[in-house]
Amino acid sequence: MEALSQLLSSARNGGFIYGFKVGEREREGPIVSHLLFADNTLVFCDADAKQLQYLSWTFMWFETILGLKVNLSKTEAIPVGEGILMKTLASVLGCKIRSLRTSYLGLPLGAPYKSTRVWDVVEERFRKRLSIWKRQYLSKGGRLILLKSILSSLLTYFLSLFVIPKRVCARVEKIQRDFLWGGGALENKPHLVSWKVICATKKDGGLGIRSLAIFNKAPLGKWLWRFANENESLWKQIISREYDLQEGGWCSKGKDLWCENQSLEEAFPYLFNLSVNKKGWVAEAWEEDGVGGSWGLRFNRHLNDWEVGEVESLLSKLHPLTIRIGVDDLLRWKENKNGTFSVKSFYSSLSRGIRPPFPARTIWTPWVPIRASFFGWEAAWSRLLTTNRLKRFGWSIPNMCFLCKNEEETTYHFLLFCEKARLLWLLIFSLFGVQWGMHSSVKRNLLGWHGSFVGKKREKAWRAALLCLMWTIWKERNRRTFNDVERND
Numbered sequence: 501m502e503a504l505s506q507l508l509s510s511a512r513n514g515g516f517i518y519g520f521k522v523g524e525r526e527r528e529g530p531i532v533s534h535l536l537f538a539d540n541t542l543v544f545c546d547a548d549a550k551q552l553q554y555l556s557w558t559f560m561w562f563e564t565i566l567g568l569k570v571n572l573s574k575t576e577a578i579p580v581g582e583g584i585l586m587k588t589l590a591s592v593l594g595c596k597i598r599s600l601r602t603s604y605l606g607l608p609l610g611a612p613y614k615s616t617r618v619w620d621v622v623e624e625r626f627r628k629r630l631s632i633w634k635r636q637y638l639s640k641g642g643r644l645i646l647l648k649s650i651l652s653s654l655l656t657y658f659l660s661l662f663v664i665p666k667r668v669c670a671r672v673e674k675i676q677r678d679f680l681w682g683g684g685a686l687e688n689k690p691h692l693v694s695w696k697v698i699c700a701t702k703k704d705g706g707l708g709i710r711s712l713a714i715f716n717k718a719p720l721g722k723w724l725w726r727f728a729n730e731n732e733s734l735w736k737q738i739i740s741r742e743y744d745l746q747e748g749g750w751c752s753k754g755k756d757l758w759c760e761n762q763s764l765e766e767a768f769p770y771l772f773n774l775s776v777n778k779k780g781w782v783a784e785a786w787e788e789d790g791v792g793g794s795w796g797l798r799f800n801r802h803l804n805d806w807e808v809g810e811v812e813s814l815l816s817k818l819h820p821l822t823i824r825i826g827v828d829d830l831l832r833w834k835e836n837k838n839g840t841f842s843v844k845s846f847y848s849s850l851s852r853g854i855r856p857p858f859p860a861r862t863i864w865t866p867w868v869p870i871r872a873s874f875f876g877w878e879a880a881w882s883r884l885l886t887t888n889r890l891k892r893f894g895w896s897i898p899n900m901c902f903l904c905k906n907e908e909e910t911t912y913h914f915l916l917f918c919e920k921a922r923l924l925w926l927l928i929f930s931l932f933g934v935q936w937g938m939h940s941s942v943k944r945n946l947l948g949w950h951g952s953f954v955g956k957k958r959e960k961a962w963r964a965a966l967l968c969l970m971w972t973i974w975k976e977r978n979r980r981t982f983n984d985v986e987r988n989d
């Protein structure tokens with residue numbers, strides 16, 4: 501492809517094909533004659549038979565020199581603008597004609613970037629992929645894994661190019677929610693835990709599904725980072741021209757974060773007020789002399805004795821820093837130790853919140869089946885559909901524990917304190933030789949359930965025991981509720 505690119509560039513430089521100029525006509529701007537992506541080539545030229553003739557000769561030379569063939573049956577001409585005699589023009593090349601309302605690399609061409617049309621394709625594909633799985637019986641744990649993998653494979657490309665419109669975001673999130681709680685069927689299954697909690701990381705008590713709105717910002721942020729760091733790339737030149745980037749757009753000023761974690765304006769507001777050049781570049785405060793340089797601070801009046809102390813502390817902050825004249829400023833990404841941007845770190849900084857501790861390590865352990873983990877997660881949030889919660893949803897049913905038929909059914913009763921469950925817990929504790937005082941909250945029990953006191957060998961078993969037993973009790977409870985079958989004590 502490099503050879504073809506060279507040939508096309510020569511044809512452009514020789515004035516045989518024109519391409520298009522970015523920016524206003526009168527001003528200088530980069531000329532784009534062709535773009536290459538993998539084995540795709542886009543060529544831009546005027547709607548002029550002569551130029552197309554030259555183009556077809558360029559292809560011919562390419563074929564002769566490299567012995568490769570340009571596949572004309574896969575070549576398409578797309579007119580941009582009106583009143584173009586496409587048939588005549590396309591016959592010069594011998595290719596097919598397409599209209600601008602087509603898609604290129606999966607993206608619709610010619611659609612305004614805010615249009616929801618861009619997203620229709622994605623939404624449809626997303627729905628289709630999930631609907632294949634609807635018919636299968638999948639546990640919630642299985643659905644969670646599917647949701648994540650389909651989401652990342654389908655959406656990442658689009659989310660790294662476009663801002664997702666709020667409407668589309670809400671629609672896609674609804675598909676996700678329905679799939680997670682109801683297996684994607686249209687049945688009205690209750691959504692037990694709020695979507696906001698679900699989108700938190702597992703460590704913070706969520707399921708680690710990415711919130712679309714936030715996840716959208718992270719890969720888009722990558723473009724900002726690249727804009728600041730890629731000086732030669734064509735896309736940057738085009739955007740700079742289109743939006744009229746000023747000289748020194750990314751150099752540091754006194755208000756910027758360039759020295760430790762605070763801007764100088766914030767750290768020394770009093771002195772900043774007195775400074776002569778508040779909007780100046782940092783580099784302007786540096787004075788070169790024969791042996792190196794030093795910081796030359798200029799204030800709009802003579803300083804008083806009591807102000808000298810502050811100047812001293814400013815200078816002691818600046819003293820270790822030197823400016824190298826002629827070297828461009830570089831951005832540093834503080835979220836990563838090596839100073840370079842990553843989408844992952846940006847996402848986690850965007851979604852970071854202060855949340856109470858959550859027993860994620862006990863729940864999402866590889867020693868238990870994922871459906872048991874999912875169950876443990878629901879239980880930790882006290883979101884199991886127990887009778888007392890069903891009543892809250894408006895069901896009028898007598899509330900009686902299905903296991904002991906004695907007391908009211910609540911999460912902590914039937915899982916931890918019911919006499920039937922209690923027997924099983926005592927059995928586990930005696931097997932491990934542990935004295936354990938049950939806490940009345942499932943979450944607190946999970947938080948305290950680390951296996952350091954049972955010995956290394958039995959730690960895995962101990963850690964798995966809590967979730968597995970709770971899950972077994974839940975299944976038994978459901979068997980009694982729905983199938984009216986009781987197992988022996």
Ligand SMILES: [Zn+2]
Binds near residue numbers: 903904906907917920
């Ligand atoms: Zn009971």
